[in-house]
Amino acid sequence: MPQIKKQQHSTSPVEKRLSWLCWSWEQMQLSLTKKISVPDCSSDSIHPILRQTFSLTSKRLPTIAQIKSHIYTDRQWIEAGDFDRKKQLLTMMVRESYVGQSYVLLTDEFIRSLQLLCNDFTSIVEIGAGIGWLGHWLCKYGIRVQASIDNKTWPDFPPDRYLDIVQQMDSLDYLRLHPEVELFILAWPEEDDLASRIWQALRPGQHLLYIGEDRNGCTANNVFFELIHGHEVGNNATKETKQSFLSFDDFHDQPHLYQKG
Ligand SMILES: C[S@@+](CC[C@H](N)C(=O)[O-])C[C@H]1O[C@@H](n2cnc3c(N)ncnc32)[C@H](O)[C@@H]1O
Numbered sequence: 001m002p003q004i005k006k007q008q009h010s011t012s013p014v015e016k017r018l019s020w021l022c023w024s025w026e027q028m029q030l031s032l033t034k035k036i037s038v039p040d041c042s043s044d045s046i047h048p049i050l051r052q053t054f055s056l057t058s059k060r061l062p063t064i065a066q067i068k069s070h071i072y073t074d075r076q077w078i079e080a081g082d083f084d085r086k087k088q089l090l091t092m093m094v095r096e097s098y099v100g101q102s103y104v105l106l107t108d109e110f111i112r113s114l115q116l117l118c119n120d121f122t123s124i125v126e127i128g129a130g131i132g133w134l135g136h137w138l139c140k141y142g143i144r145v146q147a148s149i150d151n152k153t154w155p156d157f158p159p160d161r162y163l164d165i166v167q168q169m170d171s172l173d174y175l176r177l178h179p180e181v182e183l184f185i186l187a188w189p190e191e192d193d194l195a196s197r198i199w200q201a202l203r204p205g206q207h208l209l210y211i212g213e214d215r216n217g218c219t220a221n222n223v224f225f226e227l228i229h230g231h232e233v234g235n236n237a238t239k240e241t242k243q244s245f246l247s248f249d250d251f252h253d254q255p256h257l258y259q260k261g
Contacts, residue, residue, distance in 0.1 A: 046097075056163075071094050072087060074247050106134065124183045134185070148166045150166050150168065191221050195224040207260075233259050
C-alpha cells in the first residue's frame with residue numbers, strides 16, 4: 001500500500017509539467033533534424049551553472065546576472081520580445097539536470113537574502129530537504145542549519161547522491177521531537193498532504209519558510225493554502241527574499257514566511 005501511495009505522489013510535480021517536457025523533447029528532435037547546434041549538457045561537459053552550484057568545493061553560487069546570461073527565467077523573454085531558440089533549449093536542458101539535485105534555483109542573491117531573514121532565528125531545520133544543497137549553501141554562507149531532514153523516498157534522487165548532512169527521517173517525526181526549532185524550511189513539497197500536516201503539527205510561534213508555487217500550482221495542496229491564509233509574515237527580510245528569488249522559466253515558485261499563531 002505505501003508503495004502505491006508513493007507512486008501516485010512522487011510524480012505529481014513532474015506530471016504537471018509533462019506537456020512542457022514533451023514540447024522540450026520535440027524541440028530538441030526538431031533542432032537535431034535541422035542540424036541546429038544543441039548546447040551540450042552531458043556529464044563530460046557539465047554546464048557552468050550546474051558545475052558551480054552542485055560542487056562541495058565551490059565557494060559562491062552563481063549570481064542572478066550570471067544565470068540570466070545563460071538561461072531564460074521567469075518568462076521574462078516574452079515581455080522583452082527576446083526569443084533565442086538555443087537559449088530556450090539550454091534553459092530546458094539545464095532545468096532537467098538541475099532538478100536531479102535541487103528544485104529551488106539557487107543564487108548568490110537569494111542565499112544572501114536568507115542571511116538577513118535567518119538572523120532572527122537561533123534554531124533552523126530544513127525538512128523534505130532532498131539532496132541537501134539548500135542546507136549546504138546556507139551553511140557556506142554562514143547560516144547555521146541544525147539539521148537537513150529527508151525520508152529519501154523521492155524516486156528521482158539516487159541514494160548515493162544525498163549529501164552527508166541529510167538525515168534520513170520522516171519530517172513529521174522530526175518536527176514532533178523538536179519543539180525547540182524556531183524556523184522550518186520546506187521547499188517544493190509534493191502536492192500531497194505533507195505540507196498541510198506539517199503546518200498542523202507546528203507549535204504556536206514556530207515559523208515555516210515555504211518555497212513553492214501558490215494555490216493550484218505544482219507544490220503542496222489546497223488545504224495547505226487555506227491553513228496558511230492570514231499567517232504570512234511581511235518585513236524587510238521577507239521582501240528581500242522575494243525580490244532576490246529566481247524561478248526557472250515557466251515556473252512560479254516563491255519564498256513565503258509563515259508563523260503559526
Ligand atoms: C520534490 S522533492 C523536493 C526536494 C528539495 N526540497 C528540493 O527543493 O530540491 C520532495 C522531497 O520531499 C521528500 N519527502 C517526501 N515526504 C517526506 C516526509 N514525510 N518526510 C521527509 N521527507 C519527505 C522526498 O524524499 C523529496 O526529497
